[in-house]
Amino acid sequence: MSKEMLINISEGEESRVAIVYDNVLEELYIERAGTASLVGNMYKARVVNVEPAIQAVFIDFGVTKNGFLHISDLHPRYCGGQNQKTTEENIGRRKSVTSRPLIQKCLKRGQDIIVQVIKEGINTKGPTLTSYLSLPGKYMVLMPWMNNIGVSQKIEDEEERKRLRELAGDLKLPKNAGLIIRTAASSATKRDLQNDLSYLTRLWEAISKRMEREKAPAELYRESDLVLRTVRDIFDGQISKIVCDSESVTRQICDFISIVQPRLKNRVVYYDGKAPLFHKYNIEKEIERIQTSRVELKCGGSLIIEQTEAMVTIDVNSGKYRKPDNAEQTALKINLEAAKEIIRQLKLRDLGGLIVCDFIDMRDAKNRHAVEKTFRDELKTDRARTRALKMSAFGLIELTRQRLRPSLQSSTTYRCPHCRGTGTIKSSEAQAAEILRNIRMALSRDEISRVEAVISTTAAEFLLNRRRAMLATLEQESGKQILIHADFSVPSYSCQLICYDERGSVVKI
Numbered sequence: 001m002s003k004e005m006l007i008n009i010s011e012g013e014e015s016r017v018a019i020v021y022d023n024v025l026e027e028l029y030i031e032r033a034g035t036a037s038l039v040g041n042m043y044k045a046r047v048v049n050v051e052p053a054i055q056a057v058f059i060d061f062g063v064t065k066n067g068f069l070h071i072s073d074l075h076p077r078y079c080g081g082q083n084q085k086t087t088e089e090n091i092g093r094r095k096s097v098t099s100r101p102l103i104q105k106c107l108k109r110g111q112d113i114i115v116q117v118i119k120e121g122i123n124t125k126g127p128t129l130t131s132y133l134s135l136p137g138k139y140m141v142l143m144p145w146m147n148n149i150g151v152s153q154k155i156e157d158e159e160e161r162k163r164l165r166e167l168a169g170d171l172k173l174p175k176n177a178g179l180i181i182r183t184a185a186s187s188a189t190k191r192d193l194q195n196d197l198s199y200l201t202r203l204w205e206a207i208s209k210r211m212e213r214e215k216a217p218a219e220l221y222r223e224s225d226l227v228l229r230t231v232r233d234i235f236d237g238q239i240s241k242i243v244c245d246s247e248s249v250t251r252q253i254c255d256f257i258s259i260v261q262p263r264l265k266n267r268v269v270y271y272d273g274k275a276p277l278f279h280k281y282n283i284e285k286e287i288e289r290i291q292t293s294r295v296e297l298k299c300g301g302s303l304i305i306e307q308t309e310a311m312v313t314i315d316v317n318s319g320k321y322r323k324p325d326n327a328e329q330t331a332l333k334i335n336l337e338a339a340k341e342i343i344r345q346l347k348l349r350d351l352g353g354l355i356v357c358d359f360i361d362m363r364d365a366k367n368r369h370a371v372e373k374t375f376r377d378e379l380k381t382d383r384a385r386t387r388a389l390k391m392s393a394f395g396l397i398e399l400t401r402q403r404l405r406p407s408l409q410s411s412t413t414y415r416c417p418h419c420r421g422t423g424t425i426k427s428s429e430a431q432a433a434e435i436l437r438n439i440r441m442a443l444s445r446d447e448i449s450r451v452e453a454v455i456s457t458t459a460a461e462f463l464l465n466r467r468r469a470m471l472a473t474l475e476q477e478s479g480k481q482i483l484i485h486a487d488f489s490v491p492s493y494s495c496q497l498i499c500y501d502e503r504g505s506v507v508k509i
Contacts (some may be wrong), residue, residue, distance in 0.1 A: 002240045007227055007253075008277050009246035017230045018283050026232075026284040027239045028348050031226035038117040038127055040065065040223030044206060045129075046216040052349050055097070058126070059115060062217035065126035069115060071103045073130035077145055078113060079106045091143055091150040091178045094132075110215045119403060135200050135207075135221075138232055138260040139185035139193055140168070142200040146178035154183045154380070167193055174201050184236055186326070187427045196260065234385070241267045245277040291413070297341060301334040307346060311354040314342055318360060328367065331360040335371045339501045343378040352384070352403025359395040372397065393493055418456075418491045425492045428462040434494050435459060436470065442461075442509055443478045450481040454496040460486035 006018040012033055012509035028060055031037060045061035055071040065508045079101050088094070106405040107113065119128035147167045151161045167190045183191065203221070210220045222489060223229060227244075231253055235242065237488050244250040250270040257265050271277050278284045289295070295303040297319070304315040316338040318330065357375075362368050372391045379399075380384055388399035419425050426434075435455060442451045455463075461482055463471065475482050490496070499507040 003238050005231070005235060005239050005242045006248070006277060006281055007242065007244040007249065009227075009244070009249050011246070012185060015226045016278070018233065018278065018281075020281060020283070023281075024346065025283055026344060028287065028290070029226055031228070034181055037120060037223070037226070038118065039120060040229075041117045041219060042114065042133060042221040044113050044211060044214050044216045044218045044220055045113055047107050047109055047113060050104050050107060050109055050421045052060070052102065055103045056494045057107050058219050059101060059113065061115060061117075062219060063127070065121050067115065067127045067129040068125070069113075069131065071100055071106075072097050072108060073118075073128075073132060074100070074103065075131040075145060078131060089145075091180060092148075100347055113436075114211060114220070122403070130352045134180075135203055136182070137187050137196040137200045139182055139196045140200070141182060142174070142197070142204060143178040143180060144174075144204060145176055148178050150180040151398045152181060152183045152185075155181070155186055156187075161184055165186075168485070172475070173197070174204055177204070180260060184233075187237075192260075199259075207477070229340075231256060232260070235261070237264065239267070239447060241269050243269050243271050243277065245271045247272075265380050272371065290345065295341060295345060297334065297337050299334055299337050300336065303338060303341060303345065305349070305351075307351070312351050312355060314345075316357070320437040326364060328364055331362045331365075332367045332370065335359045335367075336360065336374055339371055340376040340378050343375070343382060347382055347399060352401045355399050355401055357397045357399075359391070359397065361395045363371070368395070391400065418493070420491075420493070428458060428466075431456075431459040431492060432462050432467050435463065436467070436474075438495055439474065441475065442497055442499050443480055444483075445499075445507070448480065448499045448507050448509075449502045450483070450500040452483040452485060453485050453497040454485045454490060454498065456490045456492045456494070457486045457488055458492060459495075460484050496500065 002022060004020045006020060008016040008018075012344060014030060014032040017029040018025055043061035043154055045059045045067070047057050048060045048066055049058040051057065057069050058066040059069055066433050072094075076095065079255055113134065115129040116133050117127045117130055118130045121127045132146075134142045135144070147163060153162055155164070164185055168179055169183055170190065171179075171194060181193075197469050209220075214220065224232065227249055231242070235257070236470070242253060246252060247270055250268060254265055254268050257268060273280060276284075278287075293303065293305050297303065300315045301319045304317060304439075306313050308317075316335060338359065345351070346355070359371060362371070370392050375397060376388060379388060382401070385402040386399055387396060392396050435453060439451055439453060442448055471482055497509060499509055501507050
C-alpha cells in the first residue's frame with residue numbers, strides 16, 4: 001500500500017493538495033487565490049467594541065469583518081492591567097472561564113492587543129481570534145508567553161513521549177515561551193528538534209520587533225501558503241512521494257524539505273505529463289462525488305449527508321444490500337463500512353460543528369460496540385480536534401469536529417436563488433394560487449385601479465394559459481386591470497405586486 005501527496009497548481013487561480021492512500025482519496029485541501037485562508041496569521045489589532053453580555057470583544061485587525069475574541073481565549077497578560085503583562089500560563093492548563101475576571105475589566109475600547117486567527121469567518125460571522133499565540137514548525141509548536149513542554153496526545157507510546165520530553169528539556173527555549181511537541185516528531189532526533197526550534201526562535205524574534213514598531217491594525221505574521229503548510233504539517237516518512245505539476249512550486253517544496261527533512265528530499269517529483277495530474281490519478285471524479293449529498297458504499301448501502309445551519313446529519317441506508325435471513329448481520333456489515341466512510345467524508349468535505357450520524361438499528365449490544373470502536377479508531381486519523389459520544393440506544397453517534405474554515409460545499413457553491421437551499425420549489429398550481437390570493441387582496445382596496453404582478457416565467461406561463469379565465473373573471477368583477485409580467489431574474493417563490501391608483505401613482509400595500 002502506497003501513500004502519495006498530489007499537488008495541482010493553477011497559477012493565479014487555485015492550489016489543490018490531495019492525499020491518496022492505496023489509490024483512494026483520503027484528504028483534500030483547496031485554496032483559491034481570492035479567498036486565501038487567514039487562519040494562523042498574527043495581527044497587532046485594536047478593540048472596537050466590548051460586549052459584557054456575551055463576555056467577548058470585537059476587534060479590528062485590518063480585514064473587512066471585525067474578529068471575535070471570547071474571554072476564554074484571552075491570555076492572562078491582558079487580564080490584570082498594565083502591571084501584569086509578563087503573566088504566563090502553563091501549557092494544557094488554561095484557567096477556566098469562571099476563574100477569569102470579567103472581560104470589561106480586562107480590555108477597553110481602543111486598546112491594542114496581539115491576536116491570532118484560529119477560525120475563518122463563516123457566513124455573517126467574522127473570524128474567531130485568540131491571544132494565545134502559537135508558531136508551528138515541522139516537529140514542534142512554539143507558544144510565546146507560556147510555560148512548560150507538552151507532547152501531542154496523539155503520540156500514545158509512553159516511552160516515546162518520555163524520550164521526546166527529555167530531548168526537548170535539553171533545548172534552549174526563548175525567554176517566556178513554551179513548546180508543544182507535534183505528532184510528526186515521533187522518531188525525530190535531537191538535531192531535528194534543535195533545527196526546528198532555531199527556525200521558530202528567529203521567527204518569533206522578528207515578530208516581536210514588528211510588535212513594537214507597527215501601529216494597529218497591522219499584520220505581524222502570515223502563515224505559509226496551502227502547499228508549504230500542508231507539506232509541513234502532513235508530509236512524513238509514510239508518504240512515498242510528493243508529485244507536483246508546477247516546476248516553480250516543486251523547487252519551493254524541495255528547498256523547504258532540504259531544511260526540515262533533508263533525507264526525504266528525493267521523494268519530491270515534478271510531473272510534466274500531458275494529462276492533467278488529477279485526471280491521471282482519477283481524483284477529479286472523486287472530487288465531483290464529494291459535492292453530492294449521496295455517497296454510495298461498496299456493499300450496496302449509502303450515506304445521505306445534509307448540511308444545515310445548526311448541524312450536519314448523516315443517515316446510513318441499507319440500499320440494495322440484503323443478506324438472506326439475517327437482518328442483524330446485514331446492518332452490522334453496512335454500519336462497519338459506513339463508519340469508515342463517514343470519517344473519510346468528514347475529512348474530504350471539511351465538515352465541522354455538531355455532527356449526528358444515524359446508523360442502521362442493531363439489537364445486539366456487541367455489534368453496536370463493534371461499530372462504535374471502528375468509528376473511534378478511524379476518528380484517530382483525523383487531524384482536526386474531535387469529540388464523540390457513545391452510540392445511543394437509537395443507533396446515533398453524536399460528535400463535534402473542529403471547524404477552522406467553511407466546508408468544501410459552502411466555499412465552492414452558493415445557495416440556489418429559486419429553492420433557497422431546500423432542494424424543492426412550489427408547484428405551478430401552488431404558485432398560481434398564492435399569486436391570485438395576493439392579487440385579490442390588492443383589488444379589494446378602493447384606491448387601487450390597476451395591479452401589475454412581476455413573477456417568474458414558469459408562474460406567468462401557468463397563469464396566462466391555465467388560469468386565464470380566472471384572471472378575466474377577477475378583472476370583470478372588480479372593474480380593475482390586472483397585468484402579468486414575466487421576469488427571468490425573479491425566483492419562483494417571489495411575487496412583486498405594483499399597484500396604481502386612477503391617476504397612475506404607485507400605491508403602497
